[in-house]
Amino acid sequence: MWIGVWLFYLSAPVADLMGGGHSPGVRLLGLAGLLTFVCWYLVLVFRTVRERDIGRVLGALAVLSAQAMVLSLTLGREWLVLFVYVAVASGAALPARLSRWTVPAATAMLSVTALAVPEGRAYLAGLMVPALLGGFAMAGVRQLVRTTVELRQARATVAQLAANEERLRLARDLHDLLGHSLSLITLKSELAGRMLPEQPDRAAQQVADIEQVSRQALIDVREAVTGYRRPTLPGELAGARTALTAAGIVADVPMAAPALHAELPERSQAALAWALREAVTNVVRHSGAARCTVRLEQLHTLDGPMLVLSVRDNGRGGRASAGNGLTGLTERLAEVGGALDAGPRAGGKGFVLSARVPCQDLGSAS
Template sequence: MSGVGIGQRPENRRQRAVKVMWTAVWLAYLGAPVNDLLHGGHAVGVQVLGWTGLGCFVVWYMLLLFRTGRGERTGLVLGSLAVLAAESTLLALTLGRAWLVLFVYVSIASGAALPPRLARWTIPGASALLTALALVVPGGSSFIAGLLVPALLGGFAMTGVRELIRTTIALREARATVARLAANEERLRLARDLHDLLGHSLSLITLKSELAGRMLPARPDEAARQVADIEKVSRQALVDVREAVTGYRRPRLAEEIAGARAALTAAGVSAELPAEPGPPGVPEESEAALAWALREAVTNVVRHSGARRCVVGLLHRRTLEGPVLELSVEDDGSGDPTAGHTPGNGLDGLTERLEKAGGALEAGRVRGGFRLVASVPAGPVADIGSGA
């Protein structure tokens, strides 16, 4: 990913650079102090002190913003804001009205670094100190209107951003918890089903094995019948397990759509996907084949295409052979999954799976990218009109 999501910390150098650049954009309003140092006619010593003070202010401000939400004590944050306010006061009193803009950043840092219950006091406090100094510094009263509104709006806007970040983090944690609970529930269900499927069969196999052992060598014919029963029971148990595993492995279209959205987003690909998994009444075999097609297509987009955009469409239409559900996946990449593929894998295997379900696959280069179209029988859908 090229950027950093809301509530997410940078994970690599590129993301850190993006965050620094995004934050540094708002330092453009420090042009007034910089212009004052360059053209304000100050002595060399005053200029050196001014540049040093401005540099220290920017570094302290950036550290305060970047450390926000990492568990710092409120007292430490309040102390840091007090240092910024004191430095801003000193620079404004000694160097002039152009330095009053620093209080806008003090207000913004208050909203970003403090909880709302404290920020609602520190933001007006910083704005009040700005107003008081503007009345004291020569010519500063003309700056009140231009600086007071940004200080108040910027500070309180940052409290909203802070709450948004906090809520987003809480939602991510809740989503992870739900996923863990769902996985645990699925494991418990699998354990229960395997117990129900195999418990009786294995018990019967054990019992008949003991009987056959006791019958040998005195009654070999009866022992042979017990061994035949053991073979019959074990074969049936194997069939039951295979059917259960097939049911667990059968993908669902709704789940694959959600997984495709997550995979494409994680790969930095702009994704357009259907909101619904299709009409009701689609046979399970058809839905599973279409879900496999979506998984294979998205995997190719992420791994091989180099695409920046991917559009997934799902269309229900009627043909002479009956209703058909059609899945299309189109990207704007330069890769071609059909080039150099191994027979039996990838698109070949997908074609076989779709044909087994009574469907078909079309895939190839189109203008500006690659397009895959998979269609399967949708079965009779009585409540669907002429199309969806």
């Protein structure tokens, strides 16, 4: 539609062909020249130009300029309007770094040709402004189209990154959820197997616990898939005590006082809850520990008040492995301005995981 606006200027040469007093042969040649010029112009305007094609485009513009000059010199001043199309094609087909020179050049050729055409000076003032404005307007339209295309590509990239981030979050949540639940199921299954011949009642209780954990795991997975589940510290502390006790590990796990986490942001509380779950799961599965201690403390640091969760065991120790669990915890804590430290305890006996998040002054720790 924007290109069609400029076709209005063709009325002048068409009117000259129809009523300018030219002979039939001149009219035929003039019509052929005009059609060739318009086709050449439309090819330039609608073509997607690449950097390697700029030389050919400049050559095509030179041919278009030559056509406009020949038709103007041979058929009269009404044909000077073709130089407006040369300027518009320059702005549409060339990048801004070149069109800022070619548009004035086309206008200059219009001026020179108008001075050579009889009575062309009278048309000069009325055509110079449209040539300049039309050329630079088309350069702006070209840049606008290019920016719109880049914006669409950027939006597609952002959407892809968001989808990747969501898949990563879902994978991290499923790992944290199923790792804990399946470890507990495995542990209770082993206990039930050992109790079954001699202690059927206790084995039945373990089987009932397995059923309960399985049902809860299914609920957790469904909620994680829909993105609604956020674990809480009290719930995870209770779950930690249950898991450690079932594994035969002495659990030194405090009851979280309401004042310690009531004002903690939901995302920060969820990040600490995930850290507690991952730490207890690793203690149960890998440490071989006899005792595990969990502490929640408020510390004043140079970065301000911090709520610190620490999980210590007296197991085999060893170096921290950057698996999916610790990597996911690090990402979760970083999202809320926190950090994670994990490694062997002093002396190499046992392991300690420490997660911290910013907090307000929440009062005394538990």
